[in-house]
Amino acid sequence: MSITPIKTIFWDIGGVLLANGWDRNQRYRVLTSLGVNVPAYEAVHDEVNYFWERGLMTAQDFFAKTVIDTNLDLHLTFEKLWPLVCSESRILHQGSFDILAALKSSGQYHLATINNESKELNAYRLDTFGLRQYFNYFICSGYVHEMKPLPDIYRAAIDISGLPPETALFIDDKQENCEAARAFGMNAIHFESPAQLRASLTQHGIAV
Known part of the structure; x- marks a missing residue:
């Protein structure tokens, strides 16, 4: 006291x-809806997130490294992904x-x-x-x-x-x-x- x-x-x-900004459940919902291999994403998330959440990497670079460049067959773009990430936030x-x-x-x-x-x-x-x-x-x-x-x-x-x-x-x-x-x-x-x-x-x- x-x-x-x-x-x-x-x-x-x-x-x-x-709600949290980009937790494991939110990642699962968004990435599954896009057809992303979630276990493959989670295998690299922590390493890259270290830089993103410390302001040492942009959101564009973060998602390029973890989602977009590793799933080229899905033809994903940051412009498509980012609104889905933001939509997970709520009171x-x-x-x-x-x-x-x-x-x-x-x-x-x-x-x-x-x-x-x-x-x-x-x-x-x-x-x-x-x-x-x-x-x-x-x-x-x-x-x-x-x-x-x-x-x-x-x-x-x-x-x-x-x-x-x-x-x-x-x-x-x-x-x-x-x-x-x-x-x-x-x-x-x-x-x-x-x-x-x-x-x-x-x-x-x-x-x-």
Whole structure:
């Protein structure tokens, strides 16, 4: 339990506010519909995704290496594939949006994100689901070139906030990401549901 007043609240996006951006189930749905050999894709996904989600490779290059150039017989193009990737995004928890809106309206906290996402998919999701109106800034793996749960992304978040880590609260649906934030001196809530989040915020002295 935090005894230091919270000044900055960092939010994960996928799994807390929105569906994930390009997870295994989403990949299976999209790639199967196109006739792509999914096991062959998955065999190279992690290696290439390392660069894409760290902002070291464009979406066009990522899908060229993992899908388009390895399935020439399907005559796929990025222009055909990208809208299908984006269409997998949706609002996951409206209740989480309600809490976020209440925190924004209170004017008491700096609000930011810490999320693993490519630059392109992050921009699409921020714009499509109106997330820019809620947050003061965005700590995205595609911007800072590191991913949760590695410490450098939390270091970037704290450095950019300009405030001590003990005044920060991080909300994420993955326990390992929360543990990494705590190891860096931040407070963390392992998200399970909007109702649980609301109760946990109250325990940290944050009324919503």
